[in-house]
Amino acid sequence: MAKKYKIKIDNKMEAFGDVDFDKKIIRINRKAHIKAKKKALWDIPQKDSTLINTLLHEKMHIAHPKMKERNIRKITREKLIEMSKKIKNRLYGEMS
Numbered sequence: 001m002a003k004k005y006k007i008k009i010d011n012k013m014e015a016f017g018d019v020d021f022d023k024k025i026i027r028i029n030r031k032a033h034i035k036a037k038k039k040a041l042w043d044i045p046q047k048d049s050t051l052i053n054t055l056l057h058e059k060m061h062i063a064h065p066k067m068k069e070r071n072i073r074k075i076t077r078e079k080l081i082e083m084s085k086k087i088k089n090r091l092y093g094e095m096s
């Protein structure tokens with residue numbers, strides 16, 4: 001599923017992250033996540049503005065291309081609550 005996608009850091013994009021389905025690229029804005037610790041960005045709750053949330057969120061878009069944004073956000077949050085440290089570390093590793 002999301003395995004074939006490459007992860008690219010783009011600190012200039014106007015979002016925390018997005019998916020290019022044609023090029024199979026997940027873009028992540030690292031800087032925005034740091035900024036969001038001080039002040040919410042783009043009307044996204046700060047609790048959802050973590051790197052790991054964004055990466056998982058974009059992966060959920062890939063796994064469920066037709067799912068609405070609201071539901072993606074909800075299942076991402078739920079998955080993160082149940083997620084082991086090991087899996088979280090693996091996700092972080094994909095971004096380095």
Ligand SMILES: [Zn+2]
Pocket residue numbers: 057061069072
């Ligand atoms: Zn989204």
